[in-house]
Amino acid sequence: MFRALRALTLWFALLGAAAALAVAVMVTWSVVGRAIWLEPIQGDVELTQMGIALSISLCIPWCQLKGANIIVDFFTQKLATPTIRRLDGFGALMLAIMYALLAWRTSVGAVSVMEAYESTMILGLPMWWSYAALAPGLGLACLVALVQAWMHFAQLDPTRLEGSAA
């Protein structure tokens, strides 16, 4: 189970960063087009907004898996390992709640703007895409955080989920 969850999270991250690279290609194309043929890509700003939002959300589960969220560990340096594990379990739980709330409510938001027929200004793309695109990343991040919380509380070594490479 750990391996499957880890692999899925890694794919999300690779896809997320690749989406940012794709945005970079699109923007460069648009700038070159604007400079040479006076023809930027129509709606490049909208595409950047959507692409980067998707990119970020896909990156979140990996950040969670690697424990890369910033914490203040100055005040707890002297505590014993089991106590620190329990605190980290609590921290993972707090994040899981945050991810769950955002994933759930963003999905509801997607339905709202879909039912209202909202679209983007220039390209007329359905607005709900922006909302719906965020849900999978937030949802997977919630799952990862819950597994981590369980591992911390069970005093299991969290690096078993992280793996070693990459």
Add this chain to the structure above:
Amino acid sequence: QEVVLKFHHIWPTAAMAPQKVIGPWCDKIAAESNNRMRCQLLPAMSGGGTPPQLVDRVKDGVDDLVVTLPGYTAGRFPKMEVFELPFMVSSAEQGAQASWDFYQKHAKDEFPGTKILATWVHDPGFVHTSSKPVNKLEDFRGLKMRAPTRQTNKLLGKLGATPVGMPVTGVADALSKGTIDGYVLPWEVIPAFKLHEMSKYHTETDPGHPALYTAGFIFAMNQAKYDSLPADLKKVIDNNSGAQLSRQIGKVWDESRPMARKLAVDRGNNFIQLSPAETDRWQKASASLNEEWVKDLERRNLPGKEMLKDAQDLLAKYKGEGNAKK
């Protein structure tokens, strides 16, 4: 006990709308309710979210009161969009009156869960450019122009320009760098972003024609919040909303125009006044937008043709009244 209404809007406090519309309105309802009701102002989106989300926020009761532009959410208010078509509206005051009547007659169902207190449009929009003057229709060719709404985006395309989408906050910077060559905006917003300092040419269509474009505004309240008020406080809100308020706000927009325009005159910017004949050419070039709008509504099984006619008739009626007064 005191009722606090969370009033969320897009402008920084020093802008024209908070100073001349929102602030006075809040003072008035406070006074008329003997301070049993007041606004808690959340300027410049400080309550969170994005401007397009304001319509959902007031519907859902996140905010109690908002002022926003239906045009921010393209496709959501297809009926009210009629006032954003080119060469429709002649002044903000007339546009405000017509849009209120039109809203009452046709568009109430576009705002479920929301109590609309006023609707209006801004003062006429014009063409402003930084280095290349627009003297005639052909001059749009190759110009990168920033468009504020879906309809102006289409309009600029029809006129021959390349429309670029960006928030109004980015216009000054984009202009100074040549990312865009110009923009369309009404005079009212120009001083707030110091755009007159970035522009060299202002092309104004013939004043005998309706405005090149306008964009609509709504002043909205959460319906449930309104319903929860005791009868006497409801009455205070009722007394400060509707046709009268809409018209008055439209007037404020019209009145802010000469002052803003004077700033550009004083700087020695070049003003280009289009002849009636040239304005006619622009109007012809963009006329197909009306048909597109009608088709758009018909695709949603709405009587687009009648509604367009109604909007035009209402505008004509208030234009007539305005002229009669003069």
Add this chain to the structure above:
Amino acid sequence: MSPTAIGLVMFASMLALMVIRVPIAAAMFIPGAIGYFALTGADPLLNLLKGSAVARLTVYELSVIPLFLLMGQFATQGGLSRDLFRAASAFIGHIRGGLAMAAIMSAAAFGAVCGSSVATSATITQVAYPEMKRHGYHGRLSTASLATGGALGILIPPSVPLVVYAILTEQNIAKLFAAAMIPGLLAMAGYIVVVALYCRVRPEFATPSQAQAWSERSRALVSIWPIVAIFLIVFGGIYGGIFSPTEGAAIGALLTFVAGALRRELGRKAMVTALVATAETTAMVFLIFLGADMMNTTLALTEMPARVADWVTALPVSPLVVVSAVLLLYVVLGCVMDELSMLLLTIPVIFPAVMSLDLWGLPPDLKAIWFGILVLMTVGIGLIAPPVGLNVYVVNNLAPDVPMVETYKGVFPFLAWDVLRVILLLFFPSISLYLIQVFF
């Protein structure tokens, strides 16, 4: 409870959660959400959350962050940053302390394409630390100069904290970048002087390496042309008015990718490393945004920021004293918090207060930019100041044979220059504002 009381409880809970290792994003989000619930009820909170993730993740100006991070990662994995260090050490490696100076110079050069200090510290430590160790540099001098040099990642534009400041205060990002340029270069020059003085006092800390032949030097110089070219294109484009910062970042990311691929260094494995490292940092940054957004929305509702602003402006002291006190507060906060959370939490409260003060008679837009650079400099101090200096953590992680205490001992002379620089900027705003007059 009154709104103000709710605000205070919320703030206290946030600090308490941070102390017990709850990740900062959640430590801001959860109390913020509970506070919002207490002020308005469950339905408004749930409806607010429908749009909050989209609202923050689709901000066009913020899309420069993942793009600049991507650019920095491609430069690292493509070997461009290693070449930078080699070129610098070919020229000054034979001077006493020369390798430390070279590390600082390459950190500055790398910082000119990367907007994050964590990424800069990590990158430069990976290429420079083994060399310094091989040449018998003292651990303290090595890690201290690497951690300090890493701060140039944000002090020299592009800079993620400056982007955040620009968004929060509605200022022009390109102008802020221009304003940071001279102070950033000043920081680098000062750090090099500090290394020179350090080696004069403790010559045993650094052994000079063999001087390189001019043929070696010119070869090293030629090898860095791609990164120099990319830098010129990106910055020439942004300041020359050809494209926006987001567009510059996109072009820079693509060009570094191409450069790395052409040199055959950006293979499959390096590519994966670059992408996941970008993913990790991007998500970390934006999660803090999401948490701070929730906190700030609730704070706005409690009207606390406005009260604080009123209180500060009514203080019977001179405006400069107020600004100094604010900066001192940042130094203290910077000891226990990371740079972004600090900005996101305080700027909405403090910025309006500072803007209402008369400072050197500056007009509002220049005042906003000058204050932004002051804050940036102060934030830079927090990155290396004990007990919680993010850069020190990063560097020591990659140089585990040097005890952290040693690094902290080593950074003090550098900190002295940081403080001096902030004071200089406080009294001479034109250090930051001069270039704005040139470029805009």
